[in-house]
Amino acid sequence: MRSVDDLTGRAxxxxxxxxxxxxxxxxxxxxxxxxxxxxxxxxxxxxxFGSKEGLRQACDAHVSDLVRGGPDAATALDDxxxxxAMLEAAAPVRRYLARAFLxxxxxxxxxxxxxxxxxxxxxxxxxxxxxVQPADDPQTRAAVYVTWLLAPLVxxxxxxxxxxxxxxxxxxxxxxxxxxxxxxxxxxxxxxxSVLDAWDAAAKETRRA
Amino acid sequence: MRSVDDLTGRAxxxxxxxxxxxxxxxxxxxxxxxxxxxxxxxxxxxxxFGSKEGLRQACDAHVSDLVRGGPDAATALDDxxxxxAMLEAAAPVRRYLARAFLxxxxxxxxxxxxxxxxxxxxxxxxxxxxxVQPADDPQTRAAVYVTWLLAPLVxxxxxxxxxxxxxxxxxxxxxxxxxxxxxxxxxxxxxxxSVLDAWDAAAKETRRA
DNA sequence: GTCTATATAATGATAGAC
DNA sequence: GTCTATCATTATATAGAC
Numbered sequence: 001m002r003s004v005d006d007l008t009g010r011a012x013x014x015x016x017x018x019x020x021x022x023x024x025x026x027x028x029x030x031x032x033x034x035x036x037x038x039x040x041x042x043x044x045x046x047x048x049f050g051s052k053e054g055l056r057q058a059c060d061a062h063v064s065d066l067v068r069g070g071p072d073a074a075t076a077l078d079d080x081x082x083x084x085a086m087l088e089a090a091a092p093v094r095r096y097l098a099r100a101f102l103x104x105x106x107x108x109x110x111x112x113x114x115x116x117x118x119x120x121x122x123x124x125x126x127x128x129x130x131x132v133q134p135a136d137d138p139q140t141r142a143a144v145y146v147t148w149l150l151a152p153l154v155x156x157x158x159x160x161x162x163x164x165x166x167x168x169x170x171x172x173x174x175x176x177x178x179x180x181x182x183x184x185x186x187x188x189x190x191x192x193x194s195v196l197d198a199w200d201a202a203a204k205e206t207r208r209a
Numbered sequence: 210m211r212s213v214d215d216l217t218g219r220a221x222x223x224x225x226x227x228x229x230x231x232x233x234x235x236x237x238x239x240x241x242x243x244x245x246x247x248x249x250x251x252x253x254x255x256x257x258f259g260s261k262e263g264l265r266q267a268c269d270a271h272v273s274d275l276v277r278g279g280p281d282a283a284t285a286l287d288d289x290x291x292x293x294a295m296l297e298a299a300a301p302v303r304r305y306l307a308r309a310f311l312x313x314x315x316x317x318x319x320x321x322x323x324x325x326x327x328x329x330x331x332x333x334x335x336x337x338x339x340x341v342q343p344a345d346d347p348q349t350r351a352a353v354y355v356t357w358l359l360a361p362l363v364x365x366x367x368x369x370x371x372x373x374x375x376x377x378x379x380x381x382x383x384x385x386x387x388x389x390x391x392x393x394x395x396x397x398x399x400x401x402x403s404v405l406d407a408w409d410a411a412a413k414e415t416r417r418a
Numbered sequence: 419g420t421c422t423a424t425a426t427a428a429t430g431a432t433a434g435a436c
Numbered sequence: 437g438t439c440t441a442t443c444a445t446t447a448t449a450t451a452g453a454c
Contacts, residue, residue: 009437025312027236031430041439046431048437102311103234104366112367123398131403133396140389143371145398147360154363155356157313158321162352175412180349186405187342188397189332189354194340196395203384218419240448250421255449257419 010048012038015092018059022095026056026103060107063096067111087153091169098154116146152177219257221247224301227268231304235265235312269316272305276320300378307363325355361386 016038020029031052035042049055067086087094100108120142126132135141152159152168160168163176190196225247229238240261244251258264276295298306309317329351335341344350361368361377369377372385399405 025234025236027234030428032428042430043432043440044438050431052430098311101367102307102363109367109370112364113371116371126399131400133398133400135389136392137385137389140372140385141393141398143368144361144386144389144393147364147368148357150364151356151360152353154311155321155359158310158318159352159356161318162322162325163349171415175415176346176349177353179408179412180344180346180353182399182405182408183345184350184353184394185398186402189342189350189394190335190391191340191342193395196391199388199391203388206380206384239446241446249419251448252422252450253420259449261448 009038009040009044013040013045013048014055014058014062017055018063018096019092021056021059022092022097022099025099056105057107059096060100060105063093063100064107064111066093067097068114087149088169088174091167094153094156094169098156101150101154112146115149116143119146119149148181218247218249218253222249222254222257223264223267223271226264227272227305228301230265230268231301231306231308234308265314266316268305269309269314272302272309273316273320275302276306277323297378297383300376303362303365303378307365310359310363321355324358325352328355328358357390 013034017029017034020034020037031045032042034055035045045052045055049058066089086097089097097108101112120139123132123135123142123145124138127134127138156168159177160166160173163173165173167173168177222243226238226243229243229246240251240254243264244254254261254264258267275298295306306317310321329348332341332344332351332354333347336343336347365377368386369375369382372382374382376382377386
């Protein structure tokens with residue numbers, strides 16, 4: 001449920017900043033541009049958020065709350081379905097998230113860590129009851145799995161171009177992408193152990209050197 | 210082979226810009242900061258590159274050449290080993306590449322497309338001679354495969370933090386990561402078809418609606 | 419090719435009225 | 437809470453000497 005001030009200028013500013021930061025990155029966006037999109041004067045940003053950096057932190061916190069399922073559900077990531085929901089979030093939030101992961105805010109880092117923790121638990125549970133392959137290094141696998149889960153978020157424009165669609169997040173494109181990903185995750189890509197064996201041989205060679 | 214002017218101020222400026230753009234992003238980096246790192250005056254950047262934007266394009270072209278294996282080997286991406294070599298490129302080049310993919314320069318887009326084309330060829334060949342699993346949608350699989358290949362490039366700081374290493378690209382961390390990735394690509398992650406079947410059932414439901 | 423010095427514009431932040 | 441007006445700073449780009 002939304003708090004009442006989400007209808008005021010403060011929230012409009014925050015949402016405008018969210019959009020612009022996501023589209024262009026923090027440094028490129030000017031205070032004036034945010035104010036113009038929000039339909040307020042530039043001075044109002046300072047009044048509500050102190051500085052441009054304060055506004056960024058408000059955006060980080062807001063997006064982090066959204067992904068986690070609202071301010072009242074701090075542990076919502078424990079439900080793996082929540083992760084999929086995140087990738088289906090509104091486009092501005094997705095774009096902002098992608099930038100935040102690359103630009104390295106504290107909230108983005110904490111969110112990444114929480115997702116890895118939740119994923120590791122999900123994969124470990126699955127390994128125990130046989131639905132998931134055992135891993136040589138479960139922690140690293142969980143981390144890699146999360147980067148693969150998030151990759152479409154970051155490469156969305158490139159994927160859209162290569163696949164010949166307008167938006168990688170429209171229903172048809174999402175289905176193509178996730179179907180391929182699930183297939184790769186289930187069947188693997190390499191049909192036999194030759195690549196794995198070659199890797200292990202190379203690793204042994206490296207250790208000897 | 211390097212051209213002779215790679216030893217002059219022009220190349221020093223370009224390399225300094227490459228580092229700073231990769232570390233901080235284009236908009237945040239000032240012409241003065243680049244000049245300071247290159248040990249030249251700010252005015253020299255304008256003399257050689259016209260503008261900051263011109264300098265960026267020079268960086269894009271240079272990195273694109275490096276990844277492709279030098280200006281004389283425009284088709285080097287056809288060799289899949291070149292892709293792995295790219296990920297082992299010097300840290301400044303990697304960081305720059307990650308930013309370029311997100312910020313969407315023309316050269317980065319062309320490079321991504323070329324990598325997908327080369328990968329699709331590699332996977333198709335493998336499918337024909339049985340080393341690679343057949344795919345329901347080969348083009349989409351190639352695109353997804355490339356985003357997974359590039360994911361560690363983009364999420365490097367997060368991976369380093371989660372794995373507890375200083376640099377995700379030091380030899381030990383690289384080995385952990387790629388071993389996990391190869392394992393996942395060979396064995397898959399899900400042990401039976403339950404996730405795939407659930408996906409197909411949900412897709413059928415969606416089409417009906 | 420490289421520098422010093424400067425023109426010109428845009429930016430983040432703030433003071434003070436309403 | 438919101439505005440207008442403005443300040444101080446910093447940015448890119450360029451002119452002109454060496």
